[in-house]
């Protein structure tokens with residue numbers, strides 16, 4: 135249950151479509167590759183995408199324990215739970231606010247989470263009911279804000295930072311996604327969505343810039359095929375970015391619990 139989770143981390147964005155789910159999946163996998171026990175909860179109830187990104191097929195349903203709790207679904211070594219496991223692709227999500235936060239609360243608290251170092255919550259975009267429910271019901275260790283560098287996204291990201299501050303959830307830092315695009319034909323790089331936005335917001339709000347990710351075709355292709363870049367190319371540049379982001383996030387998490395090294399005894 136939630137008591138067995140050491141750190142709940144909310145991954146949020148002000149604006150939709152900035153790559154929050156992509157960052158959540160890859161960051162969780164990067165953390166898992168470092169030896170931490172990691173879970174992912176897809177709280178983006180209107181548009182859950184973690185199942186797709188983590189390669190969980192449509193017909194997978196979580197098993198029940200004692201008829202009251204869900205057992206998380208394992209994917210690439212992560213323990214995952216998502217609204218997508220409980221509804222069919224064709225079920226329209228036309229719920230009102232209270233129903234949405236009720237459903238969120240239920241999958242959060244009625245999932246039999248194993249001992250986890252981190253539970254990453256892929257939040258819906260914006261500053262709505264789910265964000266409020268989360269802050270009221272759970273002790274959240276920190277929030278990671280994902281943004282793209284252009285002004286319109288930054289404006290929304292700022293609202294996100296302010297909201298977390300208001301509800302006393304520490305903002306661990308900002309991930310700037312789609313920073314530079316490198317042409318796969320000629321290698322030329324250009325800042326499609328502008329430059330330096332993540333850095334500006336981090337300074338303005340006295341928080342860290344956890345990392346910058348390029349806009350790259352393979353990031354989308356790999357995520358969409360259910361094998362995020364960190365797994366698809368563990369030694370590639372994208373995996374390297376996420377490994378650094380995971381380290382930076384841990385640095386920001388005061389008193390982060392490190393996984394105890396395995397101690398083996400020898401006879402001599």
Ligand SMILES: Nc1ncnc2c1ncn2[C@@H]1O[C@H](COP(=O)(O)OP(=O)(O)OP(=O)(O)O)[C@@H](O)[C@H]1O
Pocket residue numbers: 147149150151152153154155156157178181183259311312347348349350351352353354355357358
């Ligand atoms: N750095 C990147 N390079 C290329 N494509 C990317 C990158 N980051 C995300 N994408 C793609 O952009 C699309 C939107 O990303 P994603 O679903 O992660 O965004 P989101 O912020 O979670 O969206 P939503 O608000 O709908 O939940 C996806 O198709 C994803 O594969």
